[in-house]
Amino acid sequence: MPDRALSTPLEDSFERYLQDKGKGRGGDGGNYRRNAARELERFAEWTAGDRGNDDWTGIVPDDVDREPNFDDLDERVFREYARHLGGDRGLKQNTVQTYYRYISAWCGWCVNEGYLEAHYAQRASAMAPLPEDDGRKPGDQQAWTSEQRHALTRHVDERARDAVEAYTTLSQDTDPLDKQRARYAALKAARDRALVFVLAYTAVRVGELLRDPNDPRRRGVRWEDLSLDDGSMDVYRKKQQWDAASLPDPVISPLRSYRQLMDPPTERWPVFPTFDQRTLAGLVREELAERGERPEAITERREEYARDLLLALDGDIRPPSITTDGARSILQRLSKEGEVDIVHPKHDYLAPHGGRRGMGEVLVRAFGYTVAARYLDNSEEMVRERYSHIEAGELGDVATEALDEVDHLGK
Template sequence: MADSNYSSDEKIPLEDATDEFITEKQGNYSQNLKYILEMWIDWCADRNVTTITDITALTMRHYASSLKRRARSDNGIAASTARTYYNYISAFLSWAVEVEYRVENPAEKRKATKLLPNSRTNSGDQQFWSPEQRQAITEFTDKRAREAIEADNIDPFEPVRNRAIVHVLAYTGVRGSEVLADYRDERRNGLRWGDVDLENSVITVLGKSQNPHEEVGLPGQTIQPLRRLRTLVDPPTDSWPVFPSRHPPSLYSRIEDAGYDKPDGDTWDFMLEKSIQPPPMSTSGARTLLKRLSKEVAVPGLDLEDGDYLTLHGARRGVGEKLYRERGAAAAQRTLRHADPQTTSEMYSHIEASELAADNTEVFDTE
């Protein structure tokens, strides 16, 4: 029996049990758990399920069904995301069995899991930025940035920032949460200029392994966009975000938090003058940007009418795809910083299968 304030025959509130579960976890995983468990607890509360012993296989069946409906809706979640949500809840309930708060895990019952959406896909079905798509969006943002810089009546900040974001995503293989803010994890607050070394072509990020000093190489395609952005912004300190948000309410909030009244003049200039840091762009903000750019560029190979767009993780996969094909698995693994080579192999198994088919064709052609 685990140490706790409860005995096994007590009605333990879901909030208390999940809090205990989350405290045993660490890092971004715990933040994801907290977010998903809180949503699930709210869903349970609407059904008068409030304690850990109230949860049945039927409860989890209904939850699986609700996830399946969300996965089918036009603005819903991916089937893989739905299954991830369900697996997090199942992990919590397995823990509850381990500490003897429950006798069994109802989320593992066939009655419950059979309604989950099917997310089985092969590696080739998952989005990656193709060379044509990468070229289309980088050329478009480069053109927009140059036009804005040369124009007399256009504020060049957003086009120049957007070009830098797109080029970093398109060519480095970073995860979005490594260079943008992820508000589920306070440590992931965006890339800072102090973490950028343009002379040595390296940025330092908080990696998935929770190592805060993982180095990511900056290919030549990213250097000029980043250098031009830095020159344009001229950040007063190295702690400024590389990709700041200029969402007006957020800027006013930062100014108020710094003890100033709303300025009469330009808000951005005021923040620069007073060294008030703007908020970093978030992963959510970047997704919104990529959705807009995908439409404006008319990116080839996307069903824009069906809501397709170039995704953050698709950029990372695209980098790995290009390297895997032209430099091999080891180069892709090093760039994507996979700890286990098997991860890289599984991600690009469709390439290996295709190449194997070509080799086998040649073998049998000699018969």
């Protein structure tokens, strides 16, 4: 191996690796890239002696003054890092495994690119200190129960009905700004209701439904992606391609009434736009300025509206979709307002993925693994693995019935 490769600082390889693993144009997007970048930064800090206990000085010899480079790496380094991850940081077993896999994947890439002569991170001695993987994905175990689903959907439905009625029954002599405030409140409640119903009944991944700032291809569903008459919605799937998802009957009415209330100026408007005032204010000012309006005129026009969202609707200034993090914030608020009973070790609210997992439970129990896999856009093997507790319970019932039958015959 060329000495030049061995003397290359570790961090000089990071950007190329992240570009190769990233998504979108230039490899700048994607959750994997973001998570890998975070773990590589932690690994770089550890190799330089900036992480670990007080006695840890890094992987560079004490009598050498330079950055860690590839010549410093061997299986003992990765063994020590595995021991560091599994130390007293309080990380779960599977979390340690996940963090190590990011570094291991980078190590394998470095072998292919000529930085290293061997995949040290995958050697048995390097991986020996890692804890056993318990097979669970951290934080991915919540599933909305039927009671929770009904409680949340009932709350958002009542809230939206009240807000829409308050707006539509205003007297004709109501002050224009007060009428706008009532419309805004109705729009927000209707948007929240539609979002909850979609998450509760379609089993679509929240990353397929809303905007992901780390992946430019995931800009959130638009009205042009929905066919309410056909009961379908085009989404950009996890498998990196567009596909049709089903919109079951409970979802159609909330979406239809919400669309009627919003009356989007074009089909390219997001179904679930952000209502964040700071974002909308900046967007409106920027768009109107680009259209040639002077600052004073922009200020005057904004003062005519109770909220910038209403100006955006009238002026066809398309806002961005809410983000996946935004959806979590909305569900936190709604779960608390609806006083939904939640007992979960990690989430004190109904998290988005719990809606999908809850529908998976319903589908597996009602129609079996094959139908559930098609609806969930997963392989049957994966669905069987994730919902294995259902089959185990059913087999337990079979065993109980068999024992009862044997005991009956023995009498």
